[in-house]
Amino acid sequence: MLIKKAPDIRWSEVTPERLYVNRREFIRASSGAALGALGALAGAAAAGPGVVTPAYAQDALANVRTSAFSTSEKLNSVEDITTYNNFYEFGTDKSDPARYSGRFKPKPWTIAVEGLVNKPGDYALEDFITPQALEERIYRLRCVEAWSMVIPWIGIPLGGVIRRFEPAPKAKFVEFTTVYRPSEMPGQRRPVLEWPYVEGLRLDEATHPLSILAVGLYGRTLLNQSGAPIRLVVPWKYGFKSIKSIVRLRFVEKPPPTSWSLQNSQEYGFYSNVNPEVDHPRWSQARERRIGEFLKRPTAMFNGYGDQVAGLYAGMDLHKYY
Ligand SMILES: Nc1nc2c(c(=O)[nH]1)N[C@H]1C(S)=C(S)[C@@H](COP(=O)(O)O)O[C@H]1N2
Numbered sequence: 001m002l003i004k005k006a007p008d009i010r011w012s013e014v015t016p017e018r019l020y021v022n023r024r025e026f027i028r029a030s031s032g033a034a035l036g037a038l039g040a041l042a043g044a045a046a047a048g049p050g051v052v053t054p055a056y057a058q059d060a061l062a063n064v065r066t067s068a069f070s071t072s073e074k075l076n077s078v079e080d081i082t083t084y085n086n087f088y089e090f091g092t093d094k095s096d097p098a099r100y101s102g103r104f105k106p107k108p109w110t111i112a113v114e115g116l117v118n119k120p121g122d123y124a125l126e127d128f129i130t131p132q133a134l135e136e137r138i139y140r141l142r143c144v145e146a147w148s149m150v151i152p153w154i155g156i157p158l159g160g161v162i163r164r165f166e167p168a169p170k171a172k173f174v175e176f177t178t179v180y181r182p183s184e185m186p187g188q189r190r191p192v193l194e195w196p197y198v199e200g201l202r203l204d205e206a207t208h209p210l211s212i213l214a215v216g217l218y219g220r221t222l223l224n225q226s227g228a229p230i231r232l233v234v235p236w237k238y239g240f241k242s243i244k245s246i247v248r249l250r251f252v253e254k255p256p257p258t259s260w261s262l263q264n265s266q267e268y269g270f271y272s273n274v275n276p277e278v279d280h281p282r283w284s285q286a287r288e289r290r291i292g293e294f295l296k297r298p299t300a301m302f303n304g305y306g307d308q309v310a311g312l313y314a315g316m317d318l319h320k321y322y
């Protein structure tokens, strides 16, 4: 893995441990001052192409609660999390999102709520989520490519957000759409996937307490490569379900199309629950490499969240509904 670093970044000065240990101090220092959570949302720094925006330049998020849902596993570093990414809108290499997302402007940001819902509309990010409800959730993210990371997200339970819009009884699924901005997203100028990127969840999956919308990580707002200003995190599913830079939620009756199953329905199903027993047609899902580690480790059913989520799929054949 070769990662190109911009010369102006001194990651060594911001070891993840230090950033993490100091996070509460950052937060305390900034709360009540100019950097309230509201002002801090979506505050990504602008940078030119090829420049990796340093994580410490992001705004601190104030008044973040800790969550009982967090794993206590060793965290991946800020560097791992922000330079080894999948975000095809900025290119298909793991290093492309960090290198080519500098022109992207995540502020201001509006999210459209559409479909079978009592309160549709266009919501500014600041109205879409309640900054007071932000929590830190340390989750594993398992990519279908058989690697994983442990990431200290800052987010808000998606269920609470959804309930505010009052989905109609007929609504059974939620479709999510990424922004389409080829002028700022060089990967969208090539037909690698059908743009914009779309994803979907069953409504009971979306409102499950583990599903969150993330607006930050390591105590600060998201960098562009991580899906600024707002992205989904569904920890028991393969990473591609966790759609980035969301501009639309649509409530629908039928399973919505999803980018990866449109691209190859044999390889990618709608559910995409992490399942070590169901191989990807071209490789095994039984093991994974934790980024930063050498030896592979076994992959757990539902990425280790089975106790909480297995009930969502009771009676379903998970080989058929992959
Ligand atoms: N819009 C969009 N969202 C996306 C992707 C993408 O290419 N475009 N890649 C997905 C994949 S395959 C993974 S593994 C995760 C990676 O998230 P991370 O880069 O923050 O680790 O984002 C997902 N969300």
Ligand SMILES: [Mo]
Residues within 6 Å of the ligand: 086, 142, 143, 144, 145, 238, 239, 240
């Ligand atoms: Mo992925």
